[in-house]
Amino acid sequence: MTVCTRFAPSPTGYLHVGGARTALFSWLYARKHGGRFILRMEDTDRERSSVESVNAILEGMTWLGLEYDEGPFYQTERFSRYREIVEQLLASGHAYLCYCTREELEARRAEQIARKEKPRYDGRCRERQSPREGVSPVVRFKNPLEGQVLIRDLVRGTVVFQNSELDDLILARADGTPTYNLTVVVDDMDMGMTHVIRGDDHLNNTPRQSNIFYALGKEPPVYGHVPMILGPDRQRLSKRHGAVSVISYREAGYLPEALLNYLVRLGWSHGDQEVFSVDEMIKLFDIADVNQSASIFNPEKLLWLNQQYIKKSEPAHIAHHLSWHLGRLGIDPSEGPDLIAVVQAQQERAKTLVEMAHNSVPFYRDFDGYEETAARKHLKASVREPLQDLRDRFEKAQCWEASTLHEILLATVERYELKLGKLAQPLRVAVMGRPISPPIDVTLELIGRERTLARIDQALAWMSHRETSTATPSGHETA
Numbered sequence: 380m381t382v383c384t385r386f387a388p389s390p391t392g393y394l395h396v397g398g399a400r401t402a403l404f405s406w407l408y409a410r411k412h413g414g415r416f417i418l419r420m421e422d423t424d425r426e427r428s429s430v431e432s433v434n435a436i437l438e439g440m441t442w443l444g445l446e447y448d449e450g451p452f453y454q455t456e457r458f459s460r461y462r463e464i465v466e467q468l469l470a471s472g473h474a475y476l477c478y479c480t481r482e483e484l485e486a487r488r489a490e491q492i493a494r495k496e497k498p499r500y501d502g503r504c505r506e507r508q509s510p511r512e513g514v515s516p517v518v519r520f521k522n523p524l525e526g527q528v529l530i531r532d533l534v535r536g537t538v539v540f541q542n543s544e545l546d547d548l549i550l551a552r553a554d555g556t557p558t559y560n561l562t563v564v565v566d567d568m569d570m571g572m573t574h575v576i577r578g579d580d581h582l583n584n585t586p587r588q589s590n591i592f593y594a595l596g597k598e599p600p601v602y603g604h605v606p607m608i609l610g611p612d613r614q615r616l617s618k619r620h621g622a623v624s625v626i627s628y629r630e631a632g633y634l635p636e637a638l639l640n641y642l643v644r645l646g647w648s649h650g651d652q653e654v655f656s657v658d659e660m661i662k663l664f665d666i667a668d669v670n671q672s673a674s675i676f677n678p679e680k681l682l683w684l685n686q687q688y689i690k691k692s693e694p695a696h697i698a699h700h701l702s703w704h705l706g707r708l709g710i711d712p713s714e715g716p717d718l719i720a721v722v723q724a725q726q727e728r729a730k731t732l733v734e735m736a737h738n739s740v741p742f743y744r745d746f747d748g749y750e751e752t753a754a755r756k757h758l759k760a761s762v763r764e765p766l767q768d769l770r771d772r773f774e775k776a777q778c779w780e781a782s783t784l785h786e787i788l789l790a791t792v793e794r795y796e797l798k799l800g801k802l803a804q805p806l807r808v809a810v811m812g813r814p815i816s817p818p819i820d821v822t823l824e825l826i827g828r829e830r831t832l833a834r835i836d837q838a839l840a841w842m843s844h845r846e847t848s849t850a851t852p853s854g855h856e857t858a
């Protein structure tokens with residue numbers, strides 16, 4: 380039997396981290412067992428579903444690398460099939476037409492509450508034979524009245540539900556549209572689902588869905604209900620409450636594998652290992668090791684993991700993701716130094732790709748002004764002469780490589796009896812516009828000879844201009 384799992388979101392918003400982790404567990408289960416992973420859009424709520432949400436979910440899945448083998452399937456395209464199954468259940472006596480009106484149901488409900496009973500449909504139309512004038516009936520499932528439903532849950536172990544606790548749920552509304560529990564069963568049956576791994580917010584639906592499977596003469600799939608991810612307020616993250624979209628993590632400079640790693644560890648562990656490649660996740664993931672309790676999303680830990688991934692990933696891989704961020708800043712990396720070298724120079728320190736992209740801008744684009752405090756501190760009159768000298772030596776450099784540039788810088792500071800930083804920092808501000816960059820020799824190599832010389836000239840001119848404009852009538856500098 381080939382394992383088949385699915386992710387079945389309702390396209391009523393973006394893909395958020397809670398849904399994404401449930402998708403990841405389902406995907407890992409399929410991959411680990413050499414099975415199929417299906418994507419299904421549960422879009423029957425036409426009011427709340429939208430094409431934009433479908434696209435946002437697809438974008439999130441693609442970015443995370445949770446590729447699906449089949450789908451996306453859309454429930455709205457399967458209405459005739461749902462109708463067929465409703466007819467089948469009616470014909471086999473597992474469903475019946477219910478003519479109770481909304482007002483009657485509400486009145487009975489109020490009475491049940493007044494008697495301190497659990498409000499539920501009282502089964503009045505179960506044996507009804509004749510239609511009722513002027514009322515369009517709904518179709519209800521004839522839930523067994525006795526016995527139990529036993530769920531052997533992959534995460535929670537055996538969970539028992541009493542049939543006496545379950546309502547005769549509505550399968551089709553008066554206008555003929557199918558309800559959630561019916562569509563899910565028909566799809567899971569038709570799509571050959573062997574394992575349904577979903578959030579434990581669905582646990583109460585499971586005995587109802589299992590009974591519909593039995594009524595159709597089928598074995599239900601194996602279920603695994605994974606715990607919820609909660610926000611800092613301990614409320615379940617959902618599209619309607621506090622969830623952060625997966626794509627906003629892309630925009631904030633996270634690597635998809637860092638987010639996957641964070642999500643897999645949220646509620647699952649393998650010894651004390653923290654960092655897992657996707658291949659390791661597939662190999663080591665065991666749904667039986669998933670916690671039963673909910674987890675709280677911790678953005679600091681995610682940031683820490685992202686930094687680890689930036690440090691350790693292949694530069695070419697980071698370059699691939701970084702170029703997307705540079706594109707957002709209007710930079711075409713092919714118009715400057717090799718992006719892989721730019722990544723290598725910054726891999727040790729960047730926490731996010733947004734930070735790396737921001738710090739990479741001067742490698743690709745000339746800047747207009749300097750960071751103000753840095754310029755005031757480092758581009759001082761006293762440094763003009765050594766900076767000019769350094770510039771002239773750079774111009775004559777035999778080759779434009781970090782080691783040669785380093786030698787030239789050392790020789791210049793020696794000549795002026797300066798500490799290295801006293802010239803390296805002004806140089807950095809001159810060529811980058813700011814006081815932070817990778818090692819200065821590497822920075823210069825990346826910027827290239829022409830740009831470096833032009834930027835030092837620009838800084839020297841800026842310094843002269845500043846000297847004249849800030850000079851007092853007596854000729855003393857005031858800054």
Ligand SMILES: Nc1ncnc2c1ncn2[C@@H]1O[C@H](COP(=O)(O)OP(=O)(O)OP(=O)(O)O)[C@@H](O)[C@H]1O
Nearest residue numbers: 388389397398401577578607608615616617618619
């Ligand atoms: N906070 C969460 N933690 C873990 N899994 C979740 C969370 N929220 C939803 N899921 C799971 O993600 C899958 C898709 O859910 P769905 O699209 O209905 O998301 P939702 O955010 O609950 O939507 P809505 O805001 O409409 O309630 C389901 O299996 C659901 O159980």
